[in-house]
Every structure is written in C-alpha cells, then in structure tokens.
Amino acid sequence: MTGIRKVAVIGAGVMGSGIAAHVANAGVPVLLMDIVPEGAADRNALAKGAVARMLKTQPAAFMSPRAAKLVEACNIEDHLDRLAEVDWIVEVVIERLDAKQALYRRIDAVRKPGTAVSSNTSTIPLDALIEGMPEAFAKDFLITHFFNPPRYMRLLEIVTGPKTDPDLAGAVADFADRRLGKSVVRCKDRPGFIANRLGIFWIQNAIAAADDLGVPVEEADAIMGRPFGIPKTGVFGLVDLVGLDLIPHTTKSLRAALPEGDAFHATYREMPLIATLIAEGYTGRKGKGGFYRLNRQGGQKLKEAIDLKTGVYRPSAKADLPELKGAKGPRAVLDLKGRTGAYAWRVIGPTLAYAAGLVGEASDDVAAIDEAMRLGYNWKWGPFELIDRIGGAYLAERLAKGGTTVPPILAGLQGKTFYRVENGQRQVLQADGTYKTIVRPEGVLRLEDVKLASQPLLKNGSAALWDIGDGVVCFEFTSQANALDEQIMVLLAKTIKLVKAQYKALVVYNEGSNFSVGANLGLALFAANIAAWGEIEKLVSLGQQTYGQLKYAPFPVVSAPSGMALGGGCEILLHSDAVQAHAESYIGLVEAGVGLVPAWGGCKEMLARWQANPTLPKGPMPATAKVFETVSTATVAKSAEEARDLLFLRPADGITMNRDRLLADAKAKALSLVEGYAAPKPATLTLPGPSGALALRMAAEGFANRGIATKHDLVVAGELATVLSGGEADGLDTLDEAAILDLEREGFMRLVRTEATLDRFESVIETGKPVRN
Template structure:
C-alpha cells in the first residue's frame, strides 16, 4: 500500500471517541481530538487518562485537543478522520458536510455508528465524500476490545477501505471483520438477540438471577458475569435506547421482535427506580456492607424486586450438551437459549456476514465468548440441534440444516493475510515441557508448555538442547498461552530445594547457564512475549538478542516480593541495559541506580511501552499492536538479524563499588523509616544494592559479566537461608500472595 495513516483525527471526545484517539496515540500516531468546545475535548482526554486508555504517559502528548468550530481546519492533513459524535443522523450528516470542506483528497472518513446504515449516512453527500467513507464500529473500551466491524458501501473506493483495514489491523491492533450494511452489523445483531433471549427466558422459566447466570456463564463459554451481570455492566437504562433503535431498523419479520424486552415489567420498574446497574450502585446485583463493615453482594428477587443475600450458584454441568438434555428448569432454559441463539444466527448470517466464521469471530471478540454460536453448535452437535428443533415443530434454518447434513460447520477460524500461528508449523521436537516448531526459512520457535509456562528443570533442558543445535538460522521464543509468556521460576521446585543448599545452587547456576546460552547461540534469538513475563520469564527476555512484544505484554522482575533478587541473570542484564541507555547521565552510579529502582519497585508493566520506559525493552526492540501478528513479526525480526549474525561479546561495566551501595541504601533506610518497607525488604535490597554497584570493587572499576552473575548466585543463596525469605516463598506458593514481613 502506498497510502498510510501518519496522522489521525477524531470528532467527539466521549468515551468511544476519546478511546479511539488514545489508541491512535498508543500506536505512535499523532491525533487531533475535537469536540463541541476545546474544554469538552480536554475533559474527554482527561477521562481517558483516568480510565487507563493510554499505554504510557508519553502517548498522551500525541493527542491535540480543540473545538470543532474553531479547529476543524486542523483536519486538513489527517489521513483518517473518525466521527464518533452522538448517534443522530442529522447531526452526523451536518458534520460530514463540514468535514468535506476541509479534508484533503484521499483522506478516509469513517463513522463509529452502530445503528445507522451507511447508505443513509452518505445520502445526498458528494461523490468525493462517498468514495472515501466507511463505517468503523469500535467496541468499548477501545484499548482492550479487539473487534472492529467495517462496512464499505458500493461507492467506497477499495483503496480507502484497504487503508482503513490495514491501519486498524497493524496500528490499532484490531481484528477487522467486514460486515454488510445491515442493522447492528454482526456482533450487536447476534449479541443483542442473545441478551434478550437469555433474559426473557430466565423470567419465563422462573429462574433466579444466580441460576440464570450459572447456566449462561461457563457452559456457554460466556464471561462469568452471566446475563444479568452483563445487563448490570452495560447499563439497564440503555435498553430503551439501544434496543429501541435496533427494533426501528430491523425487518418486520425478524425473530427479535418476538421478545418484548422493551415492555418487560421488571426492567421498566428498575429503570424508573434508577436501579440501572453498576454505574448507579446496583441493578440485578448490588454491593452492600454488613454489620461488621464487610462488603457482600445482594441479588434482586425477580418476582418482588426486593434485594436478598446472594445464594451459591447451582451446580451445572460444564458440558452444554449434557446440561441442555436435563429435564428440569435449568436444562430447559439452556436449550431455550442455545436453540434460539443458534437458529437466529443461522437465519441471519447469510444476510449480515460473508461467512459463519466471521459471525463466530465477532461474538468471540466483541462479546468475549470463548466460542461463537456456530462453534457452540458444532460442540453440541448440529444434527442434535436440528433434529430437536424439528421434533418440536420449529423451523430449521437452511444454513443449520446444511451443517447438520455435513456433520457441522467446522469453518477454519477467521485469519487476516500474513498472520502466522503456531499450529501452522511442523513439530521438530516435542516434550511435556516445551515444543520446538519449524516456522520456515530456517527459523524455529520454542514454546513453553508447563503450567503458566513456569521455568522448570525440564524447560531448562529444552533451552539447552535448542541452543546446542547448529541447523537453525534463528530462534523465536513464543507461545499461545492466553495469559502468560512465562510466570517465572517453578516456585514449588525452588521451595523444595530450600533445605538442599547444593541443589539450590545447582538450580540457580543451571538457569544462568541456560539463559546465557541463548546469547551465545550461533543464531539470533528473539523473544515474543504476550501476557505476563515476570521473574524468570522476564529474565529470559533480557537474554534475547531482540524482543518483539505484544503491546499489552506485562514485564517485570518481582522477586523482591518473595524475598530474593533476580538470580538467573536478570539483575546483570538489566544493569548492562541501563548502562547502555543514552538517556541516562554518564558516570558509574546512574545505571546502577536505575536498575536498582526498577528491581526494587517489583512492578509489572501495564504495556510494552511502559516496559520500554522501565528498561525491560530496548529502543531497538519492537512492539506489535495486533496480537495475532506477533509470531510473524518475531519471525521477521529473527530473519533480519540472521545474515552475518555473531553472538554478542561478554561485557564489562564501570561500577561505583561500596560507596555507591551506601548511596542507594540511604534511600532504602529513609523508606523504611517512613514505614514503606518492611525490615526484611531492607535485607533484600541490601543484597541487590551490592550486586548493581559491583560488590567490593574499586570505584569506577570495570566489572565483568561473570562476576556479576556470581554475585547474583551468592545473594540468592544467602537470602534463601533466611527464615523471612522462606516464609515469603512458602506463603506465595500456598496463597498466591506475598507476605509482608
């Protein structure tokens, strides 16, 4: 593509518009955010900062605010203009006419509407505008919701649609799904219907809130909020607006009209009473304090409207097929919701989407379902569903009948061009702890397979084997765990070695040697973290030649919380990285002070941008906004490093010695005096300060890597022998929470 998005503009600084602007800034794209007045735009920006929409404070500086009347001319050099004002056709069309007067040729314009057809938005506007116009339906919160529905019209220039899709994918990190110009597009068309059915059938079957949410949650693969919790989260007061607008646009024969959610008596009474959900302090659920001041949750009785203590959720089979086969209220409710949702999706899918896979992807990404309606049908059995519908005298939509005859939908997951997945790659070596796969072009990928990808002895062995190979052009460290690149060392194994000093020392030494082998390998190694990479997981990344991180990756060295220091080279590698930073003052103390502050803080970054600011990523490391593209980007980075690659030479760094340690500890003792640190924190940080300042070296003397690694091992050994560290380690293992001693 020759057209790119170098500058963006967003009109409307509400929760959606402000979030879109923040995501452009997160991607490094300057953006103009305009509202009716500059004050309103600044207020919208402030709300996004407070809500955590920005990945790092540096991104905020990329947003310029202003008023539409005074500053609309600042859109003249924007490559993509997103309209996110009130959902009113007349207001939008009037604004489009003004935008058309100032935008440059080829600048894309999109509306964030979720209810107004594209044809009505562009009616009467110039052909030049229609050529560059699409609908882009974002989901809130924009930073975290990966779905973007795009609607292009018959007059839309394909190059404009391609520009928006590409920028949304690679810059904003979205999974782009093309939709037809139909009411509510895909996700809300199916999602609002499912929400309606799940709520109305709960009343019809006489279920309690707890019962309905238990059925609608885990068995269906729906988030644990369930259906009533979801209405509380969305806001019950939005039902008349959202569902009312939808009903105005739906065809007269749409099955949604069979469920009068707008007239549901309990909902109407709750709206009148202001019981509209979390934002109002309560809806179907509410939090209250008991006599002892403890917070407890109460639930609304659906018959009386009165609140009562929440009851334990009923036991339901996690397998949906088993649950819906039960001849009781819960089983009948499960069947009612599943059958109507699948039937509706099968009936409307040919009208609203290009493929059933697009419908599944929209529901998985837009509503956080673990499986979309067609994947759910496959899991239960399309033939089972179709036969039961027919036996009950209900219509079987043609698409469902075809799937029943074919043995299921079984469509491959939606995938954008260029996306690489681990399942695509042939297995080269497979063990319970790790899997080595061939990514092609001589690049292999080592994926961890332990629980939460913790670093076990077997995983260290896998690293040792792969770094000894001579048949690779490069290695990527990546996995597809939904939450963790690696949660660090195998804590249970570490605790088991506490009474075996020799075994513990051997474990520490082996980890150091395995990680250092990544740097000494005859090929480049690229780490590709997604989710969290903490403790030993972060130390692995610090030993890679380069890192290609997902934008939302959380990196951190959190060992201080369990009474030790990073001992697999993390302290050393972070220190050396800080010493190479151009933005730190020269001299022997700034780099140790920066490394000390980061490790002592024991924080996990909230994004890759923050990880870079904390020193876990270097300026040359890459950030991938779209998680689906992480593996392909990491492979490309590895290929770029491969020609002429030679392992990095061992380094030495000038450190201040004991005087520097005293300087660092002055701050520690002040924090202890202020009550911010425990007595044992001081002991741990004394060990850390000694390492980063070089131990007993002379001021400004060069200290080699080997010496720093040795200092790490000695510190971990000493700390592991203390009762306080042992208590912390065992508490973390048993409770998952650090002990403040």
C-alpha cells in the same frame, strides 16, 4: 487513496476520545473535535477535558503519556476547515440521523476529495446515513464500528455500501489492521451488524432466563462462563463491565431497526430492576455498582450481588455447582438435569440458533461471525466453533423438539461440521454446503496453522519446537499459564544445540493469553515443603546456565511476547538479541512481590542496560538505584511502549500492533539479524558495594516508616540491595556476569527458605495475589 498520515475524530465523548487516543498510540497525529460549550472561556474545553481524563483513566487509554501529545484539541466551530489536513475523518457524535447528516454536510464542504469519512454507529444503516448526500461523499463513506475501550478491544466491524470506493475502504481496513492492531470483520449493512446483534440477543436471553428460572446471578455467571468458553464474568459480570445503561440503549435501537419477525424481539422484556438501578446510579463498574457491587460501609470491602426478584443486595457467594466440575465439555453441561442444565440450554440453544440464522443476513461468512464474537465479546470459541463442539445434529434435534425453527445452514449439516482440516489447512463450511480454505491476510503467520501441517521438531510436557520456514524455528511454551519449569529449560538447551547445527535463527513465541507468568511457584512450594533445597538451587542454576547459553548462542534469538511476560518470562526477553513485542505486552521483574529476587540473570541484565544508558549520570550508584527502584517495587510496564522507558525493551526492539502479525514480524526480525551475526560480548559492571547497599536499605526503611513497605518487603529489599550493589565489592572493582549470578542465586536461596516468602507463594497459588506480610 494514499496512506493515512493524519486522522480527525469528531466527538470527544468516551468512545470518540478513546478512538483518538488509540490512533495516537499508533504514532499518528489526530485532531479531536467537539462543540464549543456555551459560555466557555476555552472554546476547546471539551476535547481538552477528554484528553486530560484519558491520561487518568484505568485501564489506560494511552500506551504512553507521549502519545497524548499527538492529540490536538479542537472544536468544530473554529477548526472545521482543518479537516482538509487529514486523510480519515471518524464521526462519533450522538446516535441521531439528523445530527449526523447535518455534520456530514459541513464536513463535505471542507474535506479534501478522496478523504475517508466513517461513522462509528452500530445502529443506523449506512444507506440512511448517506441519503441525500452527494455521490462523491457516498463514494468516500463507510461505517467503522469500534468496540469499547478502543485500545484493548481488537474487533473492528466495517460496513461499506454499493457506492463506497473499495480501494478507499481497503486503505482504511489496512490502516486499522497494521497500525491500530484491529482484526477487521466485514459486515453487511444490517442493524447491529454482527457482534452487538448476536451479543445483545445472548445477554437479553441470559438475563430473562435467570429471572424465569430463579437462577442467582453468581450461578448464572458460573454456568454461562468457562464451560462455554466465555470469560469468567459470564453475563451479569459482563454487563457490569460494559455498563448497564448501554444495554437498554442498544436494545431499543435494535428493536426499532429489526423486522417484526426477527427472533430478537421474542427475547425482549421490560426489566424494571435495570431501569431502577440505572436511575439510582448503579450503572456497573463505572458507577456505584450494578448486578454486583462493593459495599464499603464500615471501611470494609464486601462484594455483594443483587437478588433479581427483590432487587435487594446480599453478600455474594461463590456458586456451589459441583455438577459443573464433573461435566466434560459444553454438551455435557447442556445435558445436566435440574436448574443448571435448564439454564444453560435456555441461553445457549436460542443463541446458537440465532447465530446460524445470521448467515446470509449479517454476513455470508461463518468464520466472520465467529471472529466477531471471539473478539467483540472475548468468547474462546465463536458460535459455530461451539456448535461443532456440541454437535450440530444434537443441537438441531433439540431445537426442533422445543419448537424452534432450525436455520437452513444448521439443518443442512447432515453429519458435517462447520470447520474441518484438509491437507493441513483449516477449512470452513459455506452456505452452499462446500468448504473454503481459510486464507490468512498477507503478513500474518499463526503457529496454530503451522501445527496443522507439521509435527514438532522437539517436544516434552512443557514446550515444543516448530519449523516456521526459511531456516527459523519457534520455541513454544505449552505448560499451564506458560509457567517456566525444568522441562522448559531442558528443551531450550536441546533447542540451542539443534539450531546451532541446522537452522539460522530462533524465535521464542506462543499463542497463549500470556507469554509467561514466570516460574512455576507450585513446584517450588512443593520442593520447599519437603526441604528439597538442593533441587530448588539446581533449577536456579539450570535457568542461569540455559539463559546464558541463549544469550551467547552463535545465532540470533528473538523473543515475541504478548500479554504478561513476568519474572522468568521477562528474563528470557532480557537475554534475547532482540524483542518483537505485541503492543499489549505487560513486562516486569515481579519476584520481589512473591518474596524473591530475580535469579535467572534479570538483575545483571538490567544493571548492564542502565549502566550503558546515556540518560543516567556516570558512576556505580545511579544504575544500581534505578534498577532497585524498578525491581523492589515489582514494577510492570503496562504496554510495550512503557517497557521501553523501563529498559525491559531497548530502542531497537520492535513493537507490533496487531497480535496476528507478531510471529511474522518476529521471524522477519530474526532473519534480518542473520547475516554477519556475532554474539554479544559479556558485560563487566562497576557497582557501589556495601555503602551502596546501605543507602538502598535506608531508602526501603523510609517506605516502611510511611506504611508502604511491609516487614518482609524490607528483608527482600535487603537481599536485592546486596545483589545490585555487588556484595562485598567496592566502587573500584569490576564484576563479571558470573559474580552477579552467584549473588542472585545466593540471595534467592536465602529468601526461599523464609516462612514469609513461602506464605506469599501459597497466597499466589490460592488467590492469585501475594499476601502482604
């Protein structure tokens, strides 16, 4: 099979349209097809409507509105012959075998030989799907099970049959990996494959146990969340997120497909409450609510939770479980006395036993099952990693005492663990009792692997420096939430000296959930509370100096963000020679939201970028106005592609779709800059001065008059206007970078002394959001 240059998706429902949107996010043209609605004036109405909805949905399906232009709305009556144009056809129609096979016969009549055809099913076996189809069709057929929403969920389960061409399946998997950013897990042709089979078992078990033990939904989610490395949604919050109506549908399909003796059946029970909720439109967050809802009566927003026994909503209360705070690790939670420990065991014990039973059934690979649950359900640890944390012998003994059959791979551990590190390499246990080294795909470089085989070159409490080979080093933030502090600046300064003396290039990267949420506000608030203004100003100056040294270092610096890169995290990107960003990077200068102005060079760098931008009219005011608009509203790009539009990224900066490939891509970019490298020349800026600042303040007052900006927003906007307009300079003066840095620092220090800004700090620390004062 040649490369995939064009794709068709048949079925413009939520899943199909989401898959089409994500193919377009990869820059690949896609035909989106559906039936012709009866009596429709526009025969492409279903596909066109799907594209229009996706442009409005939140979280956004498209990484940029430009991507939507790559989706062409079609219908299967008039345009089926156009399937001859594409290299991969994805079927996402109703989960009915007869409907799918009828469509396949029509597809086979018009497709090019060798075109990949896949189904997004998670319940119908591949053998059944291709039964009666020509050999040539069976050779080109596979299952590609995406998870919803396709843009954000990294897991893709692929199932092939004995007749599937392995080269074709490999080409689809490679495209999904490199272009769509998916982690591909190969599964056996079994009902539910891996993630849904185990995930739905876990969910059913958790709901039934809460009902049996009288555990309120808030307590259940607290117990089943962070203590076990599961997102804070827990179980009931997760069901609300994915949709209550999907659970009975998937459960019914699995019950029908799984053999009679499968443990899945023992977890099933009729839940009249769920049926009632669905019938009344309580389908989760996409409906009127679910196990939780927001009661908006009287103009208020009161979070409520349902009572599982009565079906009546009541005000939601934070779970009061002090015993959880004292329990160190998942095993300690399982050992807790009373309802908390009992509930934890009722859910986790059978779930881990069921996972162990899937080895050889859903997959031969323990690591694949772990990967499926980490990526399909956002578990921090896969089930076998969790067993290692709990203790295999402990789990097996407790299961046996409770009358549960211990799966062979768990019974045979005999003091072993599922994972071990040998000679600096992570290995995983096989079903035959031997260990296999985990080998990353070509082009994947993980810092966690580097750490297993080496020691840091430099390290302190907030950062570390690692040698990643070929003369390139990686600077890693290690502070909580990767918040930036003095220790990071100190180590970064040391790093610059070391790289200058011994290495070729520097990459700034980490494998946290977020690149950096910005400066450590807790430390700033503490310093302000004891009036240590000199210490705060010292840190501002240190950041300015360090980022300046980074920008003008005699070697290439490449930053590689993923997740949030906010405030100071954004500013380090702005001072790098290049950025290689994960597609899901959310970048912005958000200081105004917490009552500050960017003061580590963010203002000067954005001014320089917009003054050099050819799309803006010449003159001192257009760039100033553009940066003011972005920074005063704390605008955050919702994708790396959007960050290009805002100039947080430049046209030459790279975007990596697969998170696992980000470090390797950043390293390659850094090496590509080494030969003939010269540090950038300092920018000089022409800014409008006091008249420009006045115009910006008047614009901000207009927002305040419309109720959009608060009183303190106007104070912050005033300081920002002064910085971006160049202070007392006029439109005939040119300012160097040092002058803008002085203005940033002075404005920052005036704002940090205000009570309103400190109130915002405190609010962010306590609630995660600044107070609107």
